[in-house]
Amino acid sequence: MSTDVDLLVVHAEELATPAGRGPRRGAEQDQLTVIRDGALAVRGGRIVAVGTTAEIQARYRAAIVHDARGCFIVPGFVDAHTHPAFVATREREFDLRLRGVSYEEITRQGGGIFRSVDDLRAADDATLAACLRGHLRGFLAAGTTTVECKSGYGLTWRDERRSLELLAREAAALPLRVVPTFLGAHQMPREFRDRRGDYVRELTTQMLPEVKRLGLARYCDVFCDVGAFTVDEARAVLMAARDLGLGLRIHAEELGPSGGARLAAELGAASADHLIHVDDATIDAMGAANVTPVLLPGTVFALAKKAPPARRMIERGLPVAIATDFNPGTSYLQSPLLLMAMACAVLRMTIAEALTAATANAAASLGLADECGALLPGLSADAVLIRGGSHQLLGYRFAEGPIERVLARGELLDPRAFGAFGAPPLPT
Ligand code: NIG
Numbered sequence: 001m002s003t004d005v006d007l008l009v010v011h012a013e014e015l016a017t018p019a020g021r022g023p024r025r026g027a028e029q030d031q032l033t034v035i036r037d038g039a040l041a042v043r044g045g046r047i048v049a050v051g052t053t054a055e056i057q058a059r060y061r062a063a064i065v066h067d068a069r070g071c072f073i074v075p076g077f078v079d080a081h082t083h084p085a086f087v088a089t090r091e092r093e094f095d096l097r098l099r100g101v102s103y104e105e106i107t108r109q110g111g112g113i114f115r116s117v118d119d120l121r122a123a124d125d126a127t128l129a130a131c132l133r134g135h136l137r138g139f140l141a142a143g144t145t146t147v148e149c150k151s152g153y154g155l156t157w158r159d160e161r162r163s164l165e166l167l168a169r170e171a172a173a174l175p176l177r178v179v180p181t182f183l184g185a186h187q188m189p190r191e192f193r194d195r196r197g198d199y200v201r202e203l204t205t206q207m208l209p210e211v212k213r214l215g216l217a218r219y220c221d222v223f224c225d226v227g228a229f230t231v232d233e234a235r236a237v238l239m240a241a242r243d244l245g246l247g248l249r250i251h252a253e254e255l256g257p258s259g260g261a262r263l264a265a266e267l268g269a270a271s272a273d274h275l276i277h278v279d280d281a282t283i284d285a286m287g288a289a290n291v292t293p294v295l296l297p298g299t300v301f302a303l304a305k306k307a308p309p310a311r312r313m314i315e316r317g318l319p320v321a322i323a324t325d326f327n328p329g330t331s332y333l334q335s336p337l338l339l340m341a342m343a344c345a346v347l348r349m350t351i352a353e354a355l356t357a358a359t360a361n362a363a364a365s366l367g368l369a370d371e372c373g374a375l376l377p378g379l380s381a382d383a384v385l386i387r388g389g390s391h392q393l394l395g396y397r398f399a400e401g402p403i404e405r406v407l408a409r410g411e412l413l414d415p416r417a418f419g420a421f422g423a424p425p426l427p428t
């Protein structure tokens with residue numbers, strides 16, 4: 001007797017998944033389950049069973065059967081750190097950096113995040129919504145089925161609020177799982193330059209309680225670094241967020257040894273991200289406090305920075321995650337395939353470790369280990385069908401890797417219908 005389900009995906013050259021739910025540490029991060037001639041059964045948007053095609057076809061039948069010959073299947077990618085609420089690109093700054101002007105100097109001159117803040121504040125809701133829509137569709141087309149999205153280019157209540165509200169509205173129209181994060185502490189707004197404490201107070205006593213009351217974000221993040229927020233300012237913001245019941249994330253040790261990773265350990269943050277300048281004692285403190293390191297090799301690549309110590313983190317038992325950091329300043333990257341290639345080549349992670357970092361461990365860092373990040377019964381039916389015969393093409397084959405189908409919450413999508421990278425932002 002076979003059981004009726006909604007969808008079968010059969011005859012994948014390989015089905016490859018982290019062998020269990022995240023967080024996966026140490027040697028576990030390198031362990032995948034790989035099934036040749038793999039298949040999946042899906043019902044009600046969840047994975048019912050995973051196995052060989054023969055096993056699945058013996059037990060299940062469905063009106064829709066998708067033949068995945070010529071493709072391998074991996075879990076839908078989970079991008080645990082992105083900044084998609086922006087309306088214009090900043091390629092001129094990239095060119096300036098190539099001519100020797102530093103990121104910090106560009107910020108001091110009023111560019112950088114300030115530039116994107118000016119652009120967003122000047123944009124009407126329709127423009128901001130169109131840009132968000134394009135970015136979200138770009139993630140889905142690239143194979144990302146869960147994405148953490150930060151605000152942070154508004155820095156006024158009006159502009160932070162509409163960033164998060166429009167994000168929620170656009171997300172609701174797609175089968176993409178969006179995890180919203182409030183990043184009102186992305187940069188000290190110009191108008192508060194000489195009274196920094198007033199902005200921190202506005203964040204802690206006004207914006208954060210409203211974010212919570214309106215249910216606009218699940219996490220709060222702070223850019224704790226040279227030229228952004230100090231450790232004491234970050235502590236004040238994150239403690240207020242924690243008191244309200246929001247989860248904590250932090251940008252730390254990107255531009256210099258900021259002390260942000262220590263703070264993440266002290267506060268029990270869900271993640272500390274970037275971590276270029278972190279030392280072994282701090283890695284151990286993060287491990288003891290269950291802070292997931294989220295590494296962002298696209299930013300390392302575009303800023304030509306030194307790589308964060310991914311291998312030492314894995315050796316010391318931390319469940320390393322990777323993310324694109326998609327943003328207009330330091331990482332115009334949406335592709336999880338190129339992200340994986342950079343994790344292998346730049347961070348020296350194995351292909352299996354990088355896949356776990358971009359799926360199960362990223363999901364765990366978002367509190368979603370029981371929802372997504374692996375191809376296991378009971379989890380959301382999120383998967384990517386990529387042309388090729390082996391999951392080891394990931395990382396090896398750089399960005400290239402034709403995505404045939406994206407399975408998002410049980411819905412089988414043709415990414416070509418989404419346009420290769422979604423709608424581009426409006427020209428500046
Ligand atoms: O993660 N570091 C802070 N935020 C972004 C860059 C933002 C920007 O330059 O617009 C990052 O790299």
Ligand code: FE
Pocket residue numbers: 081083251325327
């Ligand atoms: Fe970032």
